[in-house]
Amino acid sequence: GVVAVALALTVTGACGGSDSSSSGTGAKKLTLIQGIANEPFYISMYCGAKAEAAKLGASLSVQAPAQWDVAQQTQVVTSVAASRPGAVMIAPVDKDAMAGPIRQLSGNGSKVIFVDTELTDPSMGASRISSDNKLGGQLAAQALAGQIGDKGKVMVLAPTRGIATTDDRVTGFKEEIAKHPGIRLVSEQYPGDDAGKATELVNGELSKNPDLAGIFASNLVTGEGSGASLKQAKKVGSVKLVEFDASPKQVEDLKAGTIQALISQEPLEIGREGVDQAMNALEGKPVTKQIRTRLVAVTKNNVDDPAIAKYLYKQ
Ligand code: T6T
Numbered sequence: 001g002v003v004a005v006a007l008a009l010t011v012t013g014a015c016g017g018s019d020s021s022s023s024g025t026g027a028k029k030l031t032l033i034q035g036i037a038n039e040p041f042y043i044s045m046y047c048g049a050k051a052e053a054a055k056l057g058a059s060l061s062v063q064a065p066a067q068w069d070v071a072q073q074t075q076v077v078t079s080v081a082a083s084r085p086g087a088v089m090i091a092p093v094d095k096d097a098m099a100g101p102i103r104q105l106s107g108n109g110s111k112v113i114f115v116d117t118e119l120t121d122p123s124m125g126a127s128r129i130s131s132d133n134k135l136g137g138q139l140a141a142q143a144l145a146g147q148i149g150d151k152g153k154v155m156v157l158a159p160t161r162g163i164a165t166t167d168d169r170v171t172g173f174k175e176e177i178a179k180h181p182g183i184r185l186v187s188e189q190y191p192g193d194d195a196g197k198a199t200e201l202v203n204g205e206l207s208k209n210p211d212l213a214g215i216f217a218s219n220l221v222t223g224e225g226s227g228a229s230l231k232q233a234k235k236v237g238s239v240k241l242v243e244f245d246a247s248p249k250q251v252e253d254l255k256a257g258t259i260q261a262l263i264s265q266e267p268l269e270i271g272r273e274g275v276d277q278a279m280n281a282l283e284g285k286p287v288t289k290q291i292r293t294r295l296v297a298v299t300k301n302n303v304d305d306p307a308i309a310k311y312l313y314k315q
Contacts (some may be wrong), residue, residue: 014315015047028058030278031080031110032271033073035091035117036193037064040247041220041267042091044313045115048271049089056279061085068159068193070094074101080110087111087126087278089271095120095164111281115274116267117164122290127277129291131265133165136295137172137218140242141180143261143297144214147240151182152213155205157222159193169218169244186212191225198225199232206233214240220247227258246298246312254303264311266293 032049034042046062053060063080065072073093080088081104088110092098099119105112106124114128122128144154156173158166170188177183187205191197198217202225206212215230217223223243230236236258243250246264253259273291280287296311303312 014043015050027086027282028056028279029085029087030058030060030275031083031085031088032060032062032115032274033076033080033088033090034062034064035073035093036068037066039220040249040313040315041116041245041265043315044267045091045271045274047314048268049275050271052272052275056275058275058279060275065093068093070097073098077101078104081105081108084108085110086282087113089113089115089274089278091116092119092164093117094160094162095167096162099124111278113274113278113281115270119164126281126287127274127289127291129270129273129277129293130165131270131295132292133168134172134175136244136263136265137169137174137216138176139172139295139297140169140216140218140244140261140263141173141176143263143299144216144240144242145177145180145183147242147260148183148213150180153184153186153209153211154214154216155187155189155202155212156185156216156218157189157191157198157201157226158218159221160190166218166244173216173218183213191222193221195221195225195228198222199229202226202229203233206235206239212239214242217241217243219243220245220250223250223259227253230258248313248315251298251303251312254298254300257300260299262298264296264298264313266295266311267313268310269293 063076112125114125118128189201215226217226240260242261244263246262
């Protein structure tokens with residue numbers, strides 16, 4: 001089915017090497033469940049997890065829904081729960097709706113570690129590892145404010161409500177914008193995990209507010225859709241665009257001037273820490289309850305700095 005195809009694609013060619021997963025004993029069996037397959041942020045996270053699992057002699061398998069979808073991720077979780085891995089690192093696609101399905105994992109004896117996204121109720125996770133996403137939203141607002149001379153109309157996009165990460169980014173963005181009296185948030189849009197819909201929504205906003213000054217796209221897919229709209233409307237560079245994440249394509253668009261700033265995360269590090277905490281939990285060692293990985297604002301001015309290189313997503 002659709003899910004099986006996506007799983008195969010996730011693994012093929014990732015991390016620039018062969019993908020023979022390291023063997024491990026039953027107790028060292030780990031599974032990573034990504035939010036979505038074939039997506040640069042989660043591929044990077046997998047690469048970080050894979051390298052760390054190999055180092056610690058654990059086996060790692062990776063599974064993901066083909067789309068950002070509660071029903072599809074539930075199917076994946078149910079099948080993983082049945083295979084009873086020692087620990088599961090998971091990025092839930094919804095902070096409330098995935099609580100029930102994830103209970104199957106702990107119910108079957110797997111340790112649960114949240115990576116990137118999480119649940120409203122964190123109690124099921126031995127550990128959670130993510131960016132400080134609210135801070136990320138604030139950084140995005142500051143970057144956008146700087147780009148638009150601290151005045152004008154702005155718009156924000158996130159896939160759907162209910163995603164822990166992007167909800168926090170939108171909250172942080174709005175809090176910071178409220179501190180800038182010259183800036184007005186005129187539109188908050190949720191196109192789903194669909195770049196084409198994001199393009200339509202930005203097109204609509206540009207006709208309603210031809211003087212729109214800036215856009216914050218709070219993840220990759222909303223960024224892709226926003227950039228496409230600005231290209232169609234010939235507003236590249238005149239409407240300032242700030243996006244979360246730093247895929248190879250986003251970095252290219254930053255250098256080309258389609259995007260003015262990227263708020264970049266550390267997906268490799270999230271994957272690495274996920275495996276470390278999973279192994280700590282499995283081996284009865286002290287587990288760190290919450291780990292915040294770093295964020296950095298990347299612009300044309302610092303994108304080539306050696307210190308920034310590690311924040312650009314490797315595949
Ligand atoms: O921004 C990342 C991730 O942090 C978020 O939870 C979902 O979207 C991405 O995967 C990018 O597409």
